[in-house]
Amino acid sequence: MTETAALRTAPLRARAEIDLAALRANVRTLRALAPGAALMAVVKSDGYGHGAVPCARAAVAAGATWLGTATPEEALALRAADGLDDVRIMCWLWTPGGPWREAVEARLDVSVSGMWALREAVAAAREAGAPARVHLKADTGLGRNGCQPGDDWADLVGEALRAEREGLVTITGLWSHFACADEPGHPSIDAQLGQFREMVAYAEQRGARPEVRHIANSPATLTRPDSHLDLVRTGIAIYGISPSPELGSPADFGLRPVMTLAASVALVKRVPGGHGVSYGHRYITPGATTLGLIPVGYADGIPRHASSAGPVLVNGKWRTVAGRIAMDQFVVDLGGEEPAPGTEAVLFGPGDRGEPTAEDWAQAAGTIAYEIVTRIGTRVPRVYVNVAR
Template sequence: MKLATEQTETGLSVDLAAVAANTRHFRKVTNGELMAVVKADGFGHGAVNAARTALAHGATRLGVTSLAEALELRAAGLKAPILSWLNPIDAAWDQAVRAGIETAVPSLEHLAALPETAAVHLHLDCGLARDGADPAIWPQLCQAARGRRVVGVMGHMSSADVPADPMNAAQRETFDWGVRVALANGLNPGHRHLAATAATLNDPLSHHTMSRIGAGLFGIDPLNRLHPALTLTTPLISVRTVRKGTGVGYGHSWVAPDTTRLGLIGLGYADGLPRAASNRAQVLVRGERRPLVGRISMDMAVIDLGTAEAGPGEPVTVFGPGGQGEPTIAEWASWAGTIEHEVMTGLGSRPVRRVRFAGPGRQR
């Protein structure tokens, strides 16, 4: 990971103390084990650092989607159990077994392709019509898995972020049925996990022997119980004064209503600023929120500085935890009409990562 050498560089600060605090919070709200899900490079925070931090503060296992992500964690020296749950039938199963990686089985075809020595979690589709085995074939899958190393049964919920949604009860019932079928076929899955972040926070009835915590590790929670870990800063590249009627950016989607000062930053949609947030997003300059104006381009965006006495090199906070008045990732997601997960995982490689352990004891 490339580290910053100058404060004036565009930098993405990763506060691992926030990840630690979030992990401890989840440790308190459930009696089961915690699987720290660090897929997509730890939601853009760095998978290895996030995994180590979570394991040091209450997580006991790790989860990823692909075998490549799991093998990267093993190569970094992480010894904790790892589950990978989204792989093609012809994945490198022998390599996974040698590395001690557990794998999810969503179909009869996957089960047949896996070595008999593989430790597997049978994956039941509880109502997303996405990954996991169709309930119609679940009894057959459990029967075919007799004699295999079935260490877990897993599922996922579609609507756990809305506690009153009736789908939650229906999907809990589907999962409970799936476990009963597995037991009736002589299987003994020690790990039974249905709840991800939202269900762990909102639905105690979905807690079984383990919860999978991904988004929550990194502060995603609509009720603001958790600690965001990312802060993105960048310097002003240039500042100019423009007259009333000056159009900004492609298509002149914003026209200056009066004489004003415009600041240019070297961040755009290639760096993860959603283009859909154009003419809605804000940034923090000298303690004051200022709007981005014109369309966000691939490599740059323009700030209406108004009367702010800011010049080239002035630091701009694009987003952060929010304690100093800066916009949050949740606000950026709202401006773009998307979710925080997409903003986090869409951050490009150009901002220089600064890893720190500063602690979440800041004003929220």
């Protein structure tokens, strides 16, 4: 990931401006919504495309006491970063043969969903001469990672408690993940929360004393205070994006989008009516007009599915992608206007300057805003503003 302290006016082909003041404010807002729980800032996938380390530091400065990643490699990179040595860091997506010993030595909290993972964690603890911090994950109905209720859970809990008595693991957490928390009123939400309480009760009755019990993700943090328990895991919400339009807009929750994606108009030219635009000529100019070339494409993470639909703000007016989005560029019909080359074209941002939002692009591409921000590629420099607290 390229980082720069350049200003908005720097002559970059494209840039993703990351407002760390907005991120800090979002974290404080989310903490206020769950005052009885600790807050984990999830910075997986390079901070949902925003930059893991700068966003982690900003989140911790705003009161996050945990950081979360998917892979152990992401977690180890955070632990090695300046200023994050003493923060609790959890990672949950493991495969056999992973860097278990490195995780133990780095004091990471690791997720365990089955016997194979517990055994690898125990073996790593023996090698490292220190206990592994483990969170036992319960599959309460999502059907992805996690241990099934019943005999499988009983066996995992029993084996983990035996390892804990031997000083090889510390059961620091019990956790699960919602399937439909972004769908208000979905019956699975109550069902999963009830199942989780039962599985936690079973583990605690047999002697588990977890530091944290956690199931709430961003949408549950926003809408289900009964699920907050000891820790909330906030991902997309800390970046100021609503987990679902059905739940409300970012502003409805007091959140502000953190990323603004912009590019410099590379070319403006006049063309006659009937002129084909981009591959396949899926757009034909309806009359004499001007076309603007925007120098980003699907190699930069601009979704090709948003061809002929993606919105862009140029010179204070919304324009729409004209024809297909190519690997490195796309075109907008400027309707006869002739902005100078180098004029800023804003693909998305908070929306308060009249620009589109990541949600607008998600609607245009038939996806979710999570994907829009996360997929912005490494060719686009991240420009960090409001870095100081």
